[in-house]
Amino acid sequence: MTLEEFKSLCEIYGADLSRWPEAYHQQAAELSTESSQLRHILNEAAMLDALLASHEVAGADHILFERIVASAQKPTSLWQQLTSLMDIRFAGLGLASAMAGAFCFSMWLGSMHMPSDNAESVGSITEYVDFGNDWI
């Protein structure tokens, strides 16, 4: 490895030889111990490395972490969306059937109810139906 090659690799990968392509590790380490000029090149590169390292990024906070985890709960694939939709439709169908059954049952009960002329019965109708003043 020539001085120029060493300098070039330093400019590309910095002073940390472990970041250099593996093929150069041993040779670069040996050369840098032998030459003060190469050590100087490494030191200059190390200064820039240290500056770059000072740019730190804070890790993720708990809220962001949980928000991302929660985002996985929603069905995402087309198949999942379809099956989910089917689930909703079947659930809706069941609910509609139950309501229809309840309605029929109440109608049947209503047909069993005998007419009554007591006040309570009349009063209960006039609460909900406006017959107008002429009828009172």
Added chain:
Amino acid sequence: MTEHDPDAELLPRIARGDQSAIREMVARKLSRLLALGTRMLNDRGEAEDVAQETFLRVWKHAATWQSHVQSGSAKFDTWLYRVALNLCYDKLRSRPNYSNEDAPEFIDQTLIPEARLDQSQQGDLVAAALAMLPARQREALVLQYYQELSNIEAAQLMEISVEALESLLSRARRNMRTALLEKGVTAS
């Protein structure tokens, strides 16, 4: 694909809605994605958006990932970084001062704050200088230096040759040195 990929092993479980696998994936990748996005965009909020959107893509593709693996197309990490970088570039392109690898070989130092003695500000100065780099130089430096990818991995991710990557790295470091050291910012 014969190479063992521990991340890819989580994906079938994620596709089945396995909570522990989902949490494990987020724990493994979130900080690195945030670091990548923050350094590429110099904006924490946008970096968080990118991280969230990247994970949405993971959830979306988890069920079909096995077919990608069997076809030998990509290691999961490579795919993940590519998705995140594409999202970063979407945001960068929407900025009026966006520049790519064809941008001039210098940084406008008037845009970088004056060097201060306060050590706590040094990282901010580096962040400002990094943000001034042409995007491809910044991408190369972020992947190789900060994300600690090998030159081969970084080149593969950027879809360029190792020689082209080395050229970008050399220019990036030279520009950073010019912007920082010649402005009087020194390592403390």
